[in-house]
Amino acid sequence: MDRVDNSLIALRRIIRATELYGRDLKQIAGITAVQFRALQIIGEKGYATAKEVSTRMRVSQATVTSLVDKLVRENMVTREKSETDRRQTDICITEQGRDTLENAPDPLQQRFVRKFAAMEDWEQTMLQAMLERVASMMDAEDLDASPVLDTGDIKH
Structure with missing residues (x-):
């Protein structure tokens, strides 16, 4: 096999690993990887x-609204008026949301x-540069993307 095929x-293995993780997470926890990441952020402070x-x-905040709507429907979070600023709405994790965080499989991006953190500094720099180059080669350098490994839909 040549370098192009390899x-x-x-690339296909990376995409496939992401798909399989997303499927497992959805089956076990009932939410997508992107929803899980939002839940993690909310769960840090509650x-x-x-x-x-x-x-x-x-x-975008519109994307977050959509994610939170789904988490509310799944009883993972609630929306409550802020106690410190009445103009603001807090997204609060529920007991079910905490259980989901505890029992979900280890997120792929955390692995x-x-x-990545265990790599030498020069290796991290080289890998980052090569991944950015691959994104550029696929005309994907300008795509809006969060640091969440997921192949599911994100509304823009």
């Missing part, structure tokens, strides 16, 4: 604003983060 196989989640996930 590179395409490696609450967050849509703006906080949007900033951390690097997605990546642990292994």
Whole structure:
């Protein structure tokens, strides 16, 4: 096999691993990887604003609204008026949301983060540059994307 085929196989393996993780997470926890990441951010303090989640996930507030709507329907979070600022709405994690965080499979991106952090600085720099180059080669450098490994839909 040549380098082109090996590179395409490696890309397909990454995509496939992401798909399989997403399927497992949906089956076990009932939510997508992107919804899970939003739930993690909310769960850190027990609450967050849509703006906080949007900033951390690097997605629009409209996307966060859609994610939170789904989490509310699944009884993972609630929306409550802020006690400190009546103009603001807090997104609060529920007991079911906490249970989901505890019992869900280890997020794929967290596995990546642990292994990436263990690499030497020069290796991290080289890998980042190569991944950015691959994104550019696929005309994907300008796509809106959060740091969540997921192949599901994100509304823009």
